[in-house]
Amino acid sequence: MKNARAPKRKPAKCAPNMEVWILRLYVAGHTPKSIAAFANLKAICEEHLAGKYRIEIIDLLTNPTLAKGDQILAIPTLVRQLPPPVKKMIGDLANTERVLVGLDIKPAVKAVK
Amino acid sequence: MAKYAREAILEKCPTGIRGFDEISNGGLPKGRPTLICGSAGCGKTVLAMEFLLRGAIQYKEPGIFVSFEETPKDLAQNFASLGYDLNGLIARKLIAMDHIYIERSEIEETGEYDLEGLFIRLGHAIDSIKAKRIVLDTIESLFSGLSNEGILRAELRRLFHWLKDRGITAVITGESGEKSLTRYGLEEYVADCVILLDFRIREQISTRRLRIIKYRGSSHGADEYPFLIEKTGISILPVTSLGLVHTVSNERISSGIPRLDNMLALKGFYRGSTILISGTAGTGKTSFANKFVEAACRRGERCLYLAFEESADQIIRNMKSIGTDLAPWVKKGRLMFHASRPTLYGLEMHLVTIHNLIAEFNPRIVIVDPVTNLTAVGTSIEVKSVLTRLFDYLKMKHVTTLLTDLVHFGNNVERTNEEISSLIDTWLLLRDIEINGERNRGLYILKSRGMAHSNQIREVLLSDRGIELVDVYLGTGGVLTGSARVAQDAKEEAEARHYQHEADRMMREQERKRKVLEAKIEALRAEFDMESEELRFMSADQKKTRNGLIAERAEMARLRKMDRVTHPRKEGRRRGVR
Numbered sequence: 135m136k137n138a139r140a141p142k143r144k145p146a147k148c149a150p151n152m153e154v155w156i157l158r159l160y161v162a163g164h165t166p167k168s169i170a171a172f173a174n175l176k177a178i179c180e181e182h183l184a185g186k187y188r189i190e191i192i193d194l195l196t197n198p199t200l201a202k203g204d205q206i207l208a209i210p211t212l213v214r215q216l217p218p219p220v221k222k223m224i225g226d227l228a229n230t231e232r233v234l235v236g237l238d239i240k241p242a243v244k245a246v247k
Numbered sequence: 248m249a250k251y252a253r254e255a256i257l258e259k260c261p262t263g264i265r266g267f268d269e270i271s272n273g274g275l276p277k278g279r280p281t282l283i284c285g286s287a288g289c290g291k292t293v294l295a296m297e298f299l300l301r302g303a304i305q306y307k308e309p310g311i312f313v314s315f316e317e318t319p320k321d322l323a324q325n326f327a328s329l330g331y332d333l334n335g336l337i338a339r340k341l342i343a344m345d346h347i348y349i350e351r352s353e354i355e356e357t358g359e360y361d362l363e364g365l366f367i368r369l370g371h372a373i374d375s376i377k378a379k380r381i382v383l384d385t386i387e388s389l390f391s392g393l394s395n396e397g398i399l400r401a402e403l404r405r406l407f408h409w410l411k412d413r414g415i416t417a418v419i420t421g422e423s424g425e426k427s428l429t430r431y432g433l434e435e436y437v438a439d440c441v442i443l444l445d446f447r448i449r450e451q452i453s454t455r456r457l458r459i460i461k462y463r464g465s466s467h468g469a470d471e472y473p474f475l476i477e478k479t480g481i482s483i484l485p486v487t488s489l490g491l492v493h494t495v496s497n498e499r500i501s502s503g504i505p506r507l508d509n510m511l512a513l514k515g516f517y518r519g520s521t522i523l524i525s526g527t528a529g530t531g532k533t534s535f536a537n538k539f540v541e542a543a544c545r546r547g548e549r550c551l552y553l554a555f556e557e558s559a560d561q562i563i564r565n566m567k568s569i570g571t572d573l574a575p576w577v578k579k580g581r582l583m584f585h586a587s588r589p590t591l592y593g594l595e596m597h598l599v600t601i602h603n604l605i606a607e608f609n610p611r612i613v614i615v616d617p618v619t620n621l622t623a624v625g626t627s628i629e630v631k632s633v634l635t636r637l638f639d640y641l642k643m644k645h646v647t648t649l650l651t652d653l654v655h656f657g658n659n660v661e662r663t664n665e666e667i668s669s670l671i672d673t674w675l676l677l678r679d680i681e682i683n684g685e686r687n688r689g690l691y692i693l694k695s696r697g698m699a700h701s702n703q704i705r706e707v708l709l710s711d712r713g714i715e716l717v718d719v720y721l722g723t724g725g726v727l728t729g730s731a732r733v734a735q736d737a738k739e740e741a742e743a744r745h746y747q748h749e750a751d752r753m754m755r756e757q758e759r760k761r762k763v764l765e766a767k768i769e770a771l772r773a774e775f776d777m778e779s780e781e782l783r784f785m786s787a788d789q790k791k792t793r794n795g796l797i798a799e800r801a802e803m804a805r806l807r808k809m810d811r812v813t814h815p816r817k818e819g820r821r822r823g824v825r
């Protein structure tokens with residue numbers, strides 16, 4: 135589980151003018167679903183957003199007030215804080231296709247190609 | 248066994264909503280979820296909201312309102328419309344609000360999830376104000392926000408268990424479904440208490456109704472109870488909440504018409520009684536009512552005038568024509584008019600409006616003019632139920648109620664209002680008496696409980712001097728009123744005068760006869776006297792003549808030198824004496 139927490143303070147490895155992806159993952163304690171979600175997210179980010187993303191993990195058990203701000207109901211929920219607009223995904227992020235749609239990543243990758 | 252006994256007594260959580268605690272025998276099941284279902288606009292949110300607000304204010308039980316539909320701003324406005332200071336309650340930590348918003352299009356479902364976030368939010372909110380009550384309005388929105396119904400159902404089941412475990416009295420609202428009570432079958436999870444709200448329109452008049460479908464472990468009123476949403480929230484007025492236990496007053500109050508008081512055992516109506524004045528159109532019902540009002544205002548009592556036919560101004564103007572000026576009393580605050588069309592809203596709404604007015608104004612006299620128009624709004628059963636409740640309420644408050652009642656032509660006057668007749672203590676009947684091509688008003692007392700009352704018909708005269716009751720003509724010609732009565736009176740008077748003249752004439756004749764007789768007697772007496780006098784003269788003459796003869800004879804004898812002759816008779820008498 136330590137692995138899951140570690141990236142929280144990972145600084146964004148990106149240049150100032152580059153697009154920064156801030157992804158916030160809401161979890162409630164160390165449940166299998168949260169661990170899976172983090173692992174899935176990490177994999178997707180490494181593949182598609184290497185070097186320009188930052189993952190924040192918010193544990194609602196320790197910070198319950200934060201649930202209100204992003205209208206969190208389901209756990210786990212992934213919120214794309216940046217770039218705008220804000221996007222939300224719920225679930226353990228196992229469906230990579232859907233995560234990419236949710237994060238709006240696929241077209242960007244295509245455009246690069 | 249002990250455990251069984253303890254569980255058998257279900258603790259109740261009072262709602263404080265007028266009437267609801269009575270029909271539910273104390274309120275909602277404490278620490279359990281209750282489902283309120285109904286179609287759109289039937290008052291689910293208001294009921295839930297009032298449950299929270301009253302809980303916070305009256306029972307010091309903090310509550311949380313979780314809205315899945317309306318924004319906090321809208322909610323605050325809704326709360327404010329019920330007359331509560333929401334911000335104050337939030338500041339005092341008696342109420343907390345949360346708006347849970349979910350939009351399917353903004354959310355991508357990417358795998359397995361649960362609703363732990365919701366639990367955490369609710370848990371946090373509950374802990375922050377130590378809430379005892381919670382409202383989830385309406386949690387069904389989650390079904391449209393989340394596509395995975397399987398997860399949702401499992402999570403809802405868990406949520407209700409979780410709320411139960413925490414001992415929170417929860418109210419969950421749900422929209423009516425087509426075949427089930429709620430669109431998504433929430434009743435499956437909330438099995439303790441289900442309340443159905445209904446909103447029906449019959450003849451263009453809507454009535455809201457409430458029914459407790461299910462209340463596990465408790466008895467409850469099973470009927471449909473009409474209820475109202477008004478300024479101060481919900482009012483449910485079950486018939487059973489009132490009984491025939493009111494105390495009565497022996498005080499008597501004037502009807503404002505002295506002659507009518509005389510007919511009512513010389514003293515007038517009982518305080519706190521229910522008086523009905525029924526009559527056909529234009530028989531002066533309103534005038535009677537207003538005389539009563541005026542008398543009450545004079546005594547310094549407050550009157551509430553519920554006008555269902557005329558506006559206040561019109562009544563005031565019209566009553567001036569019978570010498571009653573009500574405007575000063577309105578100004579002084581002793582008289583309050585409440586004029587509304589009966590069809591403005593349903594019967595129940597009228598009832599609650601009247602209740603509120605009474606609570607607000609605290610009158611001693613209430614006039615309902617006319618009560619008939621209320622009966623046009625509902626069926627006779629509804630009307631009877633509503634009026635029974637109204638009169639019982641008024642009786643409990645010792646308010647004297649005067650109702651006017653329009654009876655239609657051709658109907659049997661005594662029979663028409665069987666819905667209310669049993670509720671009436673004193674019943675005055677005004678009726679048209681049609682004779683000789685004119686209509687006149689007659690009044691009689693059909694019944695008056697607890698007092699000896701006149702059984703006579705009186706004719707009612709309306710004039711600028713007010714209302715006068717006069718005796719009708721009762722004679723060989725039957726009952727006569729109006730000009731016929733006046734004509735009859737005149738005729739009788741003429742006849743009487745005629746008799747008087749005749750008698751006078753005969754008296755005079757007799758006197759004359761007496762005088763003639765006396766004169767005759769006088770004449771006869773005079774004649775008699777004369778005769779007597781004559782007789783006396785005659786005898787005197789005779790005596791004189793005789794004496795003269797004797798003297799002459801004696802003289803003759805002396806002249807002839809006759810010897811003395813003793814008179815034998817004279818001699819004899821002398822002897823006899825001796």
